[in-house]
Amino acid sequence: MWPIRRRIPGRYTGLACVTVPPPTSRYSPARGRTRPPPRATTAISKSPRAPCAPRLESFWCPVARQSGAAVQRVLVAGGAGFIGSCYVRELLSGAYGWNDVEVTVLDKLTYAGNLENLAPVEGGYRFVRGDICDADLLSRVLPGQDVVVNFAAETHVDRSIRTADSFVRTNVQGVHTLMEGCLGAGVGRVLQVSTDEVYGSIDAGSWDEEAPLAPNSPYSAAKAGGDMLARAYARTHGLPVTITRCGNNYGPYQFPEKVIPLFITNLLDGRTVPLYGDGANVRDWIHVEDHCRGIQTAIEHGEPGGLYHVAGTAELTNAELTRRLLDAVGADWTSVERVPDRKGHDRRYSLDDGRLRALGYAPRVAFGDGLAATVRWYAGNRAWWEPLKERLASAAA
Template identity: 60%
Template sequence: MRILVTGGAGFIGSHYVRTLLGPDGPGGLDTVTVLDKLTYAGNPANLDGVRDDARFEFVHGDIRDAELVGKLVAEHDQVVHFAAESHVDRSILGAAEFVLTNVVGTQTLLDAALHSGPTTFVYVSTDEVYGSIAEGSWPETDPLSPNSPYAASKAAGDLLALSYHRTHGLDVRVTRCSNNYGTHHFPEKVIPLFITNLLDGLKVPLYGDGLNVRDWLHVDDHVRGIELVRAGGRSGEVYNIGGGTELNNRELTGLLLEAFGADESSIAYVEDRKGHDRRYSVDWTKIKEELGYHPRKDFATGLAETVAWYRDNRAWWEPLKAGARVG
């Protein structure tokens, strides 16, 4: 089995690659190839743990490069597509790169898969494609109603992927996850940003009234869910992957302050994000009943481990944070 992983040097993609090639990874793997453009959020160091594995290959390239993508897809049996521009705030400042990468890049990969015929194409999407929900949880059958340019670009890629299944019969499987957290997370996202700010004695910027709600999913559970879908999911189907821990941003901030022995004086309330979705919540009954998925990492343990990792790995995040001027 030869698997092509796009965006495999990023936060979630690198966790997936390390899982595939780790001691609990699937048998029968001949090659795991990472295709990554190495933008600001792609870090080669995320793959150091598998770089010496004889099954690992790395290709520096752009998913919009049709010639390169066509060659790579033809050499692999399956594609797991993570590569994306993913930060909502950046999409608000400028949407063009999000459309080019998340829509055109996805279409380029799908065309290559259609012409060379890998057995499975997994598109990794997000719960943000659903929009905002006041109560209850979205099943996979709910219509998409994205509100940010980032979410709209992911929804477009999501629907494109499904259209290739319905039109051409391509074996496409889509996952939609809730908010991820864990180690190796670029420090522009809320949890690593707040942790690294607190490590540096800085305040944490809390949007608006802090009552926006998210469901938190540990990255280890997310990649395990993706692997269940790759190995056993049904063609043409969408699978929500949730974490089961809903917190508003004030509650999340309180837990992080507590971890550092800090109080509310460390909070800097800032103007709310434009179009800020109030609440996300996915119903993950389908993946539980069909594939046996259940999150294993409780949030208290996962958050403590994440804090400890950033505390112990300044050499990983300090250059990234300085270079990107976040926080």
């Protein structure tokens, strides 16, 4: 069980903190209050220790709280991405029972970051545009945070094969900078979100948390490096950081370069979909809400310095996944284009999540139900994904 550390005002001297004004209105997405408009872009005041502090795009809309109740302050790095935004939406909706919570979303807003992912909870969080590699920025936003959850990462394997620089920078150097910042700010709980791909490929059975790391792509190698840094900060400095590793996620608001939204949106547009190699590669699929529920379980009940797997509910070959998507959209195999296999393509992933289940976690979304709901979401939200696909097409041209 995690200890809860409360902030002592003025304890962490010498750090340039972001000043948050007192609430001017009350709003809680879970309670249906009227949403106030976001505050206009502001500048974070400069500190004598940071004379060149940059102007940052940020706004703050306070979450309603009960009078006199303790407030949990949570910073979500990468909170405008696919999984991070789901966590923010669930947290602010009251799904985890943290009704008295102040959320700061820190996101660089690279190509996959999108504030529209947070539209359902607009007005319930504070946003700071920035990079986890920016130590000066972190020194101003981390003090006062009770919990830090790190979703910030470069994640697309194919992109990492083409060029790995940004993956090493964000997934390794960024994690180091964030861990150092959390240590200096005295953050009470830190959660590093990671992937099953750090283990490489497994022919049979499932990895437990003691399995050796054997990453095969630049992406997974960089994630493994970040995990080892987080582990080192727990072991060496006593930073209360926990690591979670999950399988392949799916659900609404996933950027349409990933396989499930790519296939759905291509098929909705009457286009073909690419199937790598023989299609026999096996992946373990988990709905994004189940993944975020597992993360919250690790935050609330996991051991500092611990590692927990968040496993999915369906191990499928890529060919079987393709068949299910074709059926869901009403297409046939003439829409499938066979393409050469990816370099270093891992054959199979599988996680044993017994350690997390012992803390009370269990996935709730059956794959068939979750996939059908995901197809319906993309079919009904063209205004969200069509501009993103146009941007991808322009970048590839």
